[in-house]
Amino acid sequence: MTDTDIKISIRNLYKIFGDNPGPALEMIKDGMGKTELLEKHGHVLGLNDINVDVPAGKTTVIMGLSGSGKSTLIRHLNRLIEPTAGEVWVDGENIMEYNEKQLRHLRQHKMSMVFQKFALLPHRTVLQNAGLAPSIEGQNERKYAEEARRWLDRVGLQGQGEQYPHQLSGGMQQRVGIARALTSNSDIMLMDEAFSALDPLIRTDMQNLLNELQAELQKTIVFITHDLDEALKLADHLVILKDGFVVQQGEPQNILLNPADPYIEDFVSDINRARVLRVRSVMTRTPDASGERAGEIDHNDNLESVIALSEGDTSLSYRVMKDGKPVGVLDMRKLVRALVPSAQSDDPESARRSG
Amino acid sequence: MATYDFVFDGLGLRNWCGNSGDAGGGMTSMADLLAKTSGKDAVESPWATPFPSMDELHQACTNFPQSRALTSGLESGFMSIKDSLKVVVDPLTQPLSWALNEALWVMQAVPWFIMIPLLMLISWAVSRSVKLAGLVALCFGFLAFVDYYDYTMQTLAIIFVCAVICVLLGVPIGIAMSRSNRLQRGMIPVLDMLQTLPPFVYLIPLIFLFSVTEPKLYGIAIILYAIVPVIRLTDLGIRLVDPDVTEAADAFGMTKTQKLFNVEIPLALPNIMAGVNQTIMMSLAMVVIASLVSAPGLGVLVLRGIRSLELGVGLLAGLGIVLLAIILDRVTKAALARINVSQSR
Numbered sequence: 001m002t003d004t005d006i007k008i009s010i011r012n013l014y015k016i017f018g019d020n021p022g023p024a025l026e027m028i029k030d031g032m033g034k035t036e037l038l039e040k041h042g043h044v045l046g047l048n049d050i051n052v053d054v055p056a057g058k059t060t061v062i063m064g065l066s067g068s069g070k071s072t073l074i075r076h077l078n079r080l081i082e083p084t085a086g087e088v089w090v091d092g093e094n095i096m097e098y099n100e101k102q103l104r105h106l107r108q109h110k111m112s113m114v115f116q117k118f119a120l121l122p123h124r125t126v127l128q129n130a131g132l133a134p135s136i137e138g139q140n141e142r143k144y145a146e147e148a149r150r151w152l153d154r155v156g157l158q159g160q161g162e163q164y165p166h167q168l169s170g171g172m173q174q175r176v177g178i179a180r181a182l183t184s185n186s187d188i189m190l191m192d193e194a195f196s197a198l199d200p201l202i203r204t205d206m207q208n209l210l211n212e213l214q215a216e217l218q219k220t221i222v223f224i225t226h227d228l229d230e231a232l233k234l235a236d237h238l239v240i241l242k243d244g245f246v247v248q249q250g251e252p253q254n255i256l257l258n259p260a261d262p263y264i265e266d267f268v269s270d271i272n273r274a275r276v277l278r279v280r281s282v283m284t285r286t287p288d289a290s291g292e293r294a295g296e297i298d299h300n301d302n303l304e305s306v307i308a309l310s311e312g313d314t315s316l317s318y319r320v321m322k323d324g325k326p327v328g329v330l331d332m333r334k335l336v337r338a339l340v341p342s343a344q345s346d347d348p349e350s351a352r353r354s355g
Numbered sequence: 356m357a358t359y360d361f362v363f364d365g366l367g368l369r370n371w372c373g374n375s376g377d378a379g380g381g382m383t384s385m386a387d388l389l390a391k392t393s394g395k396d397a398v399e400s401p402w403a404t405p406f407p408s409m410d411e412l413h414q415a416c417t418n419f420p421q422s423r424a425l426t427s428g429l430e431s432g433f434m435s436i437k438d439s440l441k442v443v444v445d446p447l448t449q450p451l452s453w454a455l456n457e458a459l460w461v462m463q464a465v466p467w468f469i470m471i472p473l474l475m476l477i478s479w480a481v482s483r484s485v486k487l488a489g490l491v492a493l494c495f496g497f498l499a500f501v502d503y504y505d506y507t508m509q510t511l512a513i514i515f516v517c518a519v520i521c522v523l524l525g526v527p528i529g530i531a532m533s534r535s536n537r538l539q540r541g542m543i544p545v546l547d548m549l550q551t552l553p554p555f556v557y558l559i560p561l562i563f564l565f566s567v568t569e570p571k572l573y574g575i576a577i578i579l580y581a582i583v584p585v586i587r588l589t590d591l592g593i594r595l596v597d598p599d600v601t602e603a604a605d606a607f608g609m610t611k612t613q614k615l616f617n618v619e620i621p622l623a624l625p626n627i628m629a630g631v632n633q634t635i636m637m638s639l640a641m642v643v644i645a646s647l648v649s650a651p652g653l654g655v656l657v658l659r660g661i662r663s664l665e666l667g668v669g670l671l672a673g674l675g676i677v678l679l680a681i682i683l684d685r686v687t688k689a690a691l692a693r694i695n696v697s698q699s700r
Contacts, residue, residue, distance in 0.1 A: 080605055107608030119603035123621045136609050184607065 007056035007188065007220040008077060013086030014050075015072055015244075018043030021084045034243050046072045048245040050086070054237070056187075057218040061231040061252075064241035070224045073241065074190050077222060078111045079103055090188070108136060112181035116193040118173045120165040126152065126176050127161035133184030144183070151179040155209065171202035175209075182213075191223045195230065207233050228267055232256070232276045240264055253281035257338070269341050274304040282338040283320045283328040293319040299327060303335055357414035359407055372416035433560065441564060448571045451578075454516050455570035459651065462512040467504060471495050478682070482689030490685065494678040503653065503675050510642055510652030510679060517574060517638045521582040522631055529589025529627075530615070539590065550583045554644045562648060573645035580641045584633035592626025593619050625695050632687040639680050653679070 016024045016037075024043040034045040047069050054060045064070045075081040076088060079095060087094050095106060112133065120129045127145060128135065130152050134144035149161055155175040165173055174194060181189050191210075195203045207230060214221060225231050231238055232252050239249040248260040256276060259265040280299040294316035297306055310316050310332055320328040363372050405411045409422040462470070471492060479488040498507045532539045557576045565572045596619050604618045620627070646654030653672045660669020 078606055080602060104608040104610065107606060111606075113603070113606040115599060115603055115606075117599045119597070119599040121600060121603075121618060121621075123624075133607050136607055136613060180607075190606075 005056040006053045007091065008052075008054035008222070009089040010050050010052045010054075010073075010076070011087040011089065012049055012051060013047055013073075013076060013088065014084045015046035015069075015076070015081065016043050016084045017046050025084050045244050047076070047083070048243075050246055052239055052246065052249065054220060054222055056220050058236035059214055059221040059223055059234050060237040060239065061223045061225060061235035062239045062241060063225055063228065063231040065226055067243075068241040069244040070226075070241050071192055072244075074192050074222060074224050077188075077190055078107050078113065108133060108184070110186050111188045111190060112184040112186045114174070114177045114181050114189065114191040114194040116196050118165070118170075118177050118197075120173060120176055120180075122165055124164075125161060126157065126163050126165065126168070129165065129176050130161075130179040130183050132180050133186075147185075148179070148183050151182045152176070154182070154213070155179045171198050171206065174198060174206060178209075178213075182217075188220045188222070191221060193224050193226070196225065196227070203230070210234060228271055232271065240267070252276070253278060257281060265341065272304075273339050273341070274307060275302055277303045277338060279303070279306060279318075279320055279330055280322075280328075282335055283330040284334070285328040287327065293317055293329070295319070296321050296326075297330065298322070303339065306330065306332075306335060357411070358405060359412055359415040362407070362412070363416045368416070372418050433563065437563060444564065448575060451516075451520070451574045452569055452571040454520075455513060455574050458512040458516045459509055459570075462508040462515075463505060467499055470508070471499070478686045478689075481686055481693075483693070484689055487685055487689055491682055494682050498675050498678065501671060503656070503672070506651070506653045506656060506672070507675060507679065510639075510654070510676070513573070513577070513642050513645075513650060513652060514635060514638050514683070517577040517581060517642075518631070518635045520574075520578055521585055521634045521638070524578075525582045525585035525630070525634070526589050526627065529586045529630075530593060530619075532586065532590040533593035542586070546583050546587060549579055554580055554641055555647075558645075558648055567649050570650075573642075573648050573650035576645055576648070577638045577641045577650075581634045581638035584637065585627070585630035588626045588630030588633070589623065592623030592630075595626065596622045625691060628687065628691040628694060632684065632691065635683050635687060636680065639676065639683065643676060 014025055014028065016028065018024060018041070021043060024037060024041055024045075027037065027041070028045060028048060034048075037043050037045050050073060052060075052062075062070045062073060072081060076083050077090075079088075079098075083096070087096055089095070090106070090110065095103070098106065121132070124132075127148050128141060131139075131141065131144040131148035134147070135141070145161075152158070152161055152175075155178050157172060157175050157179065160168065160172070165176065168176070174197075177194070195206045198206060210221075211234065213219075221234075223231075223234055225234075235252045237249070238252040238255055240247045240255065242263055248255055248264055253276075255264065256268050256271075256273065259268055278299070279297055279301050282303070283299070295309065295318055297309065297318045297320055299320050299322040306318065309318075314332045314336055317329055317331045319326050320330050363369055409420060409425070412419045413421045465473075474495060475488040475491050478491045479485065482488075495504075495507065498504060528542070532542050554576070557579055558572075561572050561576055600622065601614060601618060604614045609617065642650055642652060643654035643657055646652065646658045653675050656668050656672030657676070659665055660667075660672065
């Protein structure tokens with residue numbers, strides 16, 4: 001996070017749903033809880049003092065259970081929902097000060113959105129749906145067709161441009177949704193539970209597609225999900241929400257190794273750690289990696305591949321390489337310890353560095 | 356003595372009433388007269404206690420108005436605003452008269468050998484169904500064969516003009532209603548009233564307002580009666596548009612107008628078309644009643660059947676209206692079905 005620019009910066013964002021949010025906001029700032037606010041004043045606390053920096057060109061995943069406010073939060077980024085208080089800075093401009101015209105410009109050119117339920121226009125063809133953004137600017141179909149078709153091809157919908165959305169399967173419809181976002185040529189993509197409505201297998205396909213596209217295009221992606229496996233697969237930066245406030249944020253590996261509270265511990269206890277954790281998170285960092293080693297591994301390998309390599313022998317240790325240079329040593333015993341959630345590593349390297 | 360004397364006595368209003376009931380202005384009702392002739396007005400069993408209606412209270416107090424004063428008050432009230440109302444409404448609705456006259460003239464001026472193929476072509480264009488075009492030809496052919504061609508064309512012309520105006524007025528009203536909950540709350544009772552008021556009742560104030568020879572008289576009656584479904588279903592259709600899709604339209608920066616014409620109306624179209632279908636059916640029902648106020652067409656024949664007991668004429672004209680209804684319903688439903696196919700999920 002230190003070596004990248006910040007694209008979107010959310011500052012002290014509050015959202016309270018109800019008839020009279022002003023006084024309710026003061027009460028929240030004075031320390032009233034969500035349940036108390038609802039019981040005594042009939043207002044619902046949506047977001048509570050959110051501060052998040054979204055790095056440019058990376059995927060930021062906002063994760064939380066339903067009701068945690070994640071969908072509310074993402075809709076503040078393009079002001080589909082107006083906040084009760086707070087600021088959202090995009091490229092150094094506070095979009096809360098935008099007038100209607102500036103806001104439309106932001107939505108047309110800087111941010112695109114992919115929806116959980118696809119939200120395609122049923123009366124338009126796939127090609128016309130993909131070209132929604134240019135058509136809103138007033139371009140006719142002939143003009144945007146080439147660009148739209150290029151993105152449809154890229155997401156794997158060759159030759160489907162003349163179909164109507166209802167003729168496609170769910171996974172294909174969401175590909176149209178992604179092509180629509182890409183055709184708008186915006187730097188920022190907001191994805192609201194984009195893959196939650198799909199079958200598990202198709203969901204994996206789509207995650208792979210998104211990772212491929214991201215490696216190629218380096219968009220700034222804000223991805224909402226309630227699925228930790230999905231979050232860990234996609235995230236460069238992970239934000240965990242609970243009841244409208246940020247519980248923990250930072251690099252996913254760190255959150256996994258050093259959960260900040262029992263809520264996150266619960267979350268991370270069920271996942272396949274060997275597949276998610278990388279060598280760099282558990283290795284002992286030392287420039288001097290000479291001595292007897294069983295072999296060399298890359299710092300970005302996951303632990304599963306190292307276990308496969310060692311064939312289960314815990315007496316081995318490996319030299320960890322980064323860009324062809326040795327950066328550390330990984331002891332198999334340490335690796336095995338890292339696989340058990342409660343046995344936290346005392347390695348200073350992986351101490352909590354939350355954002 | 357009248358039954359409710361005690362009310363006015365009790366309230367101390369006897370002086371306002373003038374003299375007591377029976378000594379005063381004389382007999383006012385048939386019941387009074389009967390009572391007088393039978394000579395037993397004092398004997399009243401409690402079972403015969405009348406409701407304290409205006410007429411009964413008038414008996415007790417001559418200054419209390421009778422119910423006929425209410426109806427005549429309504430009448431004179433309407434008469435007094437009639438002239439100023441006419442100044443506003445008359446020029447406003449004049450185009451309706453022109454449109455109806457023109458449509459009637461055109462539909463009758465075009466010869467049958469052009470008109471029937473044209474109607475077939477239109478029904479084919481909306482439905483893409485050769486069968487339906489055949490049905491149209493069959494029905495109009497039959498009606499022309501029994502010499503009802505002119506009447507049918509007149510009815511069709513009136514329905515055409517009224518339905519178009521209903522759509523032109525009804526769709527914007529429906530859109531406005533879908534935008535504002537307050538307007539919706541205000542409009543729904545009005546629409547309910549328009550829909551439930553017996554059709555004949557529309558005609559009464561209109562007869563006072565316009566001369567019976569003017570086409571707009573029946574035009575307004577038909578439009579008022581038939582506009583309701585298109586308004587209701589436009590409102591419903593726009594409110595039922597998937598909020599996810601309108602949110603997507605917002606998220607990609609559509610203006611309100613773009614959203615209305617590119618998202619909301621197209622997605623509400625199946626409902627709007629269902630409303631148009633109902634509107635056409637209701638204007639067909641009204642056009643028969645409107646023949647009472649000089650609307651030409653098949654309704655005139657039905658009326659003739661009733662007035663001069665020409666059973667055959669009435670039945671055949673009724674059959675003609677049914678045939679017309681079938682055609683109009685099938686053609687609009689076919690158009691609706693085509694929209695539904697292209698949008699179904």
